[in-house]
Amino acid sequence: MSLESATIKKIARLARIGLDEAAVTRLQAELNGIVGWVEQLNEVDVSGLAPLASVSGTTLHLRADVVNDGGDREAVLANAPGREGPFFAVPKVVE
Amino acid sequence: MSYVIEGRTGPWEIVVGLEVHAQVVSQAKLFSGAATAFGAEPNTQVSFVDAGFPGMLPVINEYCVAQAVRTGLGLEAQINLVSRFDRKNYFYADLPNGYQISQFEQPIVGTGKILIEAPGMESREIGITRLHLEQDAGKSMHDQDPTRSMIDLNRAGVALMEIVSEPDMRSPQEAAAYLRKLRTILRYLGTCDGNMEEGSMRADVNVSVRRAGEGYRTRCEIKNVNSIRFVSQAIEVEATRQVAVWEDGGVVDQETRLYDPQRGETRSLRTKEDAHDYRYFPDPDLQPLVISKDWVDGLRAELPELPDAKRDRFVAQFGIAPYDASVLVAEQANAAYFETVAAGRNGKLAAAWVTGELFAALNRLGVGIEASPVKAADLGALLDLIADQTINGRIAKDVFEDMVETGRPPGEIVASRGLRQVTDTGAIDTAVATVLAANGDKVAEYRGGKDKLFGFFVGQVMKAMAGKGNPALVNEALVRALAENV
Numbered sequence: 001m002s003l004e005s006a007t008i009k010k011i012a013r014l015a016r017i018g019l020d021e022a023a024v025t026r027l028q029a030e031l032n033g034i035v036g037w038v039e040q041l042n043e044v045d046v047s048g049l050a051p052l053a054s055v056s057g058t059t060l061h062l063r064a065d066v067v068n069d070g071g072d073r074e075a076v077l078a079n080a081p082g083r084e085g086p087f088f089a090v091p092k093v094v095e
Numbered sequence: 096m097s098y099v100i101e102g103r104t105g106p107w108e109i110v111v112g113l114e115v116h117a118q119v120v121s122q123a124k125l126f127s128g129a130a131t132a133f134g135a136e137p138n139t140q141v142s143f144v145d146a147g148f149p150g151m152l153p154v155i156n157e158y159c160v161a162q163a164v165r166t167g168l169g170l171e172a173q174i175n176l177v178s179r180f181d182r183k184n185y186f187y188a189d190l191p192n193g194y195q196i197s198q199f200e201q202p203i204v205g206t207g208k209i210l211i212e213a214p215g216m217e218s219r220e221i222g223i224t225r226l227h228l229e230q231d232a233g234k235s236m237h238d239q240d241p242t243r244s245m246i247d248l249n250r251a252g253v254a255l256m257e258i259v260s261e262p263d264m265r266s267p268q269e270a271a272a273y274l275r276k277l278r279t280i281l282r283y284l285g286t287c288d289g290n291m292e293e294g295s296m297r298a299d300v301n302v303s304v305r306r307a308g309e310g311y312r313t314r315c316e317i318k319n320v321n322s323i324r325f326v327s328q329a330i331e332v333e334a335t336r337q338v339a340v341w342e343d344g345g346v347v348d349q350e351t352r353l354y355d356p357q358r359g360e361t362r363s364l365r366t367k368e369d370a371h372d373y374r375y376f377p378d379p380d381l382q383p384l385v386i387s388k389d390w391v392d393g394l395r396a397e398l399p400e401l402p403d404a405k406r407d408r409f410v411a412q413f414g415i416a417p418y419d420a421s422v423l424v425a426e427q428a429n430a431a432y433f434e435t436v437a438a439g440r441n442g443k444l445a446a447a448w449v450t451g452e453l454f455a456a457l458n459r460l461g462v463g464i465e466a467s468p469v470k471a472a473d474l475g476a477l478l479d480l481i482a483d484q485t486i487n488g489r490i491a492k493d494v495f496e497d498m499v500e501t502g503r504p505p506g507e508i509v510a511s512r513g514l515r516q517v518t519d520t521g522a523i524d525t526a527v528a529t530v531l532a533a534n535g536d537k538v539a540e541y542r543g544g545k546d547k548l549f550g551f552f553v554g555q556v557m558k559a560m561a562g563k564g565n566p567a568l569v570n571e572a573l574v575r576a577l578a579e580n581v
Contacts, residue, residue, distance in 0.1 A: 014372055016186055053179075053383045060382040065122045065158030069142035070129030076141045076248070086137040087236070087245035090188040094237050094244075 002032050098266030100304065102338045107304045109334040110311060111270045112262035115277060116255050117287035118231065118295040119162045125230055125254035126153030126196065133293055137247040145252035147191030152380055159254040160384065162286040163203050163228050164394050166256055169284045169401055170223050172207025174391050180381045183373045189233035189246050199375040202227035203384065210403055211272040212421055221273050222261030231255045262301065262311065267327035274298060274323045279402050279425050291322050298326055302333045313347045317354050317361055329354035333361045405430055413442025422450055428464045435471035440478050448474060452492065456499045468502045477505040485509060487516050487566050518565045520572065527572045530555040541577060
């Protein structure tokens with residue numbers, strides 16, 4: 001499998017990353033290298049094997065329904081690029 | 096009776112499926128320990144996990160999982176002992192991580208069903224496709240500043256159940272009945288409060304139209320409709336629009352639309368073509384969710400009596416009509432009230448009083464049954480006074496009005512106002528004689544064959560007795576007196 005430059009551009013657009021043509025060419029080569037390397041796994045016969053979700057064999061840890069976090073607005077807003085009173089302030093986005 | 100839209104070129108059938116987002120009732124969020132309470136100060140119920148800070152790991156809330164399983168059981172659905180969480184990727188300012196943790200390929204609940212009923216409609220089964228757990232997003236406010244949007248993340252990360260129906264509904268009424276029934280079930284289970292005004296239950300509506308006997312045509316999705324009434328309206332408006340498009344030789348595009356209740360129209364949300372390329376993939380932060388059959392059975396054993404079962408029991412136990420029973424079970428509080436009134440009494444009479452006089456009074460006062468000025472035990476006592484002939488049915492209505500106004504028990508009202516029914520035949524005979532003597536002309540007309548005047552005499556006697564005469568005895572006395580003097 002190899003990635004077309006159109007696919008690279010689409011992925012970049014979906015990820016909101018701006019790329020010029022030179023970057024597209026460079027990334028196309030890099031990503032194709034990565035995909036090609038991972039593609040070697042297709043050579044392994046996994047028929048009859050259940051998908052493996054974890055190598056550690058652990059299952060999902062569950063928490064109790066207890067409120068023990070939150071309540072610190074200043075900490076949550078501390079790194080916000082924009083702030084207005086108690087809110088995060090962001091460039092207006094209306095769908 | 097089937098619903099059709101009469102187009103220029105003939106009738107069209109409509110096809111509706113619903114995706115309901117139901118906020119899970121829990122103390123803490125789905126993957127963090129922040130609180131979920133509605134209406135808190137902005138950004139005070141936000142953990143670093145909810146705010147998408149680097150290095151934070153989600154840990155799932157067991158109670159939210161239990162709530163989803165309970166809901167699945169209430170929808171008679173298949174419970175998947177192994178399910179999985181995926182990332183749904185999109186960018187929006189109220190989604191700090193840039194992805195929503197959801198369940199795409201392996202939801203926790205599979206196919207189920209809901210029985211819907213409405214007046215003048217046969218009850219019908221609507222299929223449930225699936226139910227999955229996911230995170231809610233934060234809230235954006237666009238009207239506070241000309242160039243910026245304000246973001247409150249209190250809601251970000253609250254657990255949602257997305258409940259997807261099959262495209263089984265064929266009219267706006269059926270869609271409304273489905274939503275009402277789903278809300279009733281959720282409230283019985285205590286898994287979602289079903290409050291559409293506060294947004295804890297929201298509906299996306301898929302609508303298409305077709306000729307009878309055809310396969311499905313292209314559908315449109317109407318996003319985020321926030322009341323049952325608007326859902327019905329939106330379906331009608333959208334289906335009418337689609338009929339016009341097809342009949343004008345056009346093609347309906349699969350797209351997302353918004354319903355504008357003020358203008359009574361749906362509008363296309365002109366999002367970019369790839370806006371729905373969510374690039375789902377398994378969330379590497381979360382192992383598969385594995386639950387045991389024993390745990391599910393334990394939850395099943397603790398389920399409350401659900402509306403359908405309660406309705407059937409009311410019909411069997413109290414002999415009331417199935418439709419009355421379904422009205423009574425729609426709200427748990429109403430059902431409990433009715434049971435208190437009906438216990439050991441005439442079930443039909445109890446149902447008539449609760450769905451008639453009581454509901455009318457509550458409507459008039461604009462209060463729910465929890466705030467009813469008439470307590471269930473007092474309404475029961477009123478029925479006892481009718482049953483043992485202390486008062487007649489007409490006086491009972493007066494007593495009831497007094498109860499609504501003063502909240503006093505009926506016995507006290509009857510005693511203090513002297514409303515006890517007169518069963519003394521002597522007193523009744525006297526009243527009858529007085530009325531007949533005062534209306535000699537009418538008596539003559541009656542005897543001349545004008546039978547309808549009997550009702551007039553009954554009314555006059557009752558009036559003379561201030562409404563307190565025993566109706567059966569008054570009738571008897573009148574028949575006797577009118578016959579005697581011939």
